[in-house]
Amino acid sequence: MKMTFRWYGRDDHIPLPYFKQVPGATGVVGGIFHIPAGEDWPEEDVKNLVEQANAAGLELEVIESVNVHDDIKLGLPSRDRYIENYKSTMRTLSKYGIKVICYNFMPIFDWTRSDLAMPLEDGSNALAYERDKVEGIDPNELIKNILEGSKGHAMPGWEPERLAGIKKLFEQYEGMTEERLFDNLVYFLEQIIPVAKECNIRMAIHPDDPPWSVFGLPRIVKNDADLERIIKAVDEPENGLTLCSGSLGANLDNDLVAIFDKYTAMDRAPFLHIRNVKHNEKGDFHEVAHKDETGSVDVKGIIKVLHKNNYKGYWRPDHGRMIWGEEGRPGYGLYDRALGASYIQGIWDILEEER
Numbered sequence: 001m002k003m004t005f006r007w008y009g010r011d012d013h014i015p016l017p018y019f020k021q022v023p024g025a026t027g028v029v030g031g032i033f034h035i036p037a038g039e040d041w042p043e044e045d046v047k048n049l050v051e052q053a054n055a056a057g058l059e060l061e062v063i064e065s066v067n068v069h070d071d072i073k074l075g076l077p078s079r080d081r082y083i084e085n086y087k088s089t090m091r092t093l094s095k096y097g098i099k100v101i102c103y104n105f106m107p108i109f110d111w112t113r114s115d116l117a118m119p120l121e122d123g124s125n126a127l128a129y130e131r132d133k134v135e136g137i138d139p140n141e142l143i144k145n146i147l148e149g150s151k152g153h154a155m156p157g158w159e160p161e162r163l164a165g166i167k168k169l170f171e172q173y174e175g176m177t178e179e180r181l182f183d184n185l186v187y188f189l190e191q192i193i194p195v196a197k198e199c200n201i202r203m204a205i206h207p208d209d210p211p212w213s214v215f216g217l218p219r220i221v222k223n224d225a226d227l228e229r230i231i232k233a234v235d236e237p238e239n240g241l242t243l244c245s246g247s248l249g250a251n252l253d254n255d256l257v258a259i260f261d262k263y264t265a266m267d268r269a270p271f272l273h274i275r276n277v278k279h280n281e282k283g284d285f286h287e288v289a290h291k292d293e294t295g296s297v298d299v300k301g302i303i304k305v306l307h308k309n310n311y312k313g314y315w316r317p318d319h320g321r322m323i324w325g326e327e328g329r330p331g332y333g334l335y336d337r338a339l340g341a342s343y344i345q346g347i348w349d350i351l352e353e354e355r
């Protein structure tokens, strides 16, 4: 499997060459964050992005994310224009060697947390989700908390310009059901998967984070049944999944090892996010170090099935804690992600030797 790190481009506090210093890192996962969802990505920006990574000796073959405009999720007539832009962006990305595009289909918000820097016992801090602090509060309050907690770092999915129209967005989603949202996803996939085929790109939908309804908005990428329904709806290898152990793992009912096994054996998961979360009695969770017994995720079990299935796709260590005084975008410090990366590769190396 190919180990990558998420890199936030010119907005990242981590110098690109540092990723190369993590043993085993072959590439970075990039994105263009100043272009609003729905717009066609300018070729010049894509070219610069890929060239910068390559100049640092790193591949850039995965994009996270090309975000989907809410009009597509809402199924509005204007969606066709945004889908055309999406296709055009796919063609540009393929021209510069992109192989996988990660995206999500969550209404309005991307990931949701109540705390971006919850203090842990060891003096580090991590992202956390407490139901009482999210569910039942005014979404504007949550947006305020997230933007304050981000300490000036741009947070994809939480763009202040877009969220300024939050009231209208919520009105537009009124009455939206899981069924209709799913139909809108299928409409989108039917349009873009043929283009993906032509471009040799694999689309990889990211699970909802957390994988349950928040603020009454429907969620359709929560569990094994949802994943299966999505890949079957347009049953082509290009219609793939990003398996994220942290997002799916927020629901203890999800059998992560079985899910990672099933979709990697089918070769329908071109991209993986590996991280760990820990639950408390109330069902709340916070993020922890990647090491297996630190949290609820069976990290070793996941790596074992990936190895058994001879996984050849891309993976990246997902959110880490903030440790050793590092300051940066919540979840995306270098130090803890690098520790997680080395831990996971250690497991892989032993399995390789035993094969």
Ligand SMILES: O=C(O)[C@@H](O)[C@@H](O)[C@H](O)[C@H](O)CO
Pocket: 064, 065, 102, 103, 104, 110, 111, 156, 157, 206, 209, 244, 273, 318, 331
């Ligand atoms: O939590 C994160 O940082 C990521 O896993 C997501 O934001 C992910 O990039 C998007 O949901 C994918 O579209």
Ligand SMILES: [Fe+2]
Pocket: 206, 244, 245, 246, 247, 273, 318
């Ligand atoms: Fe993820």
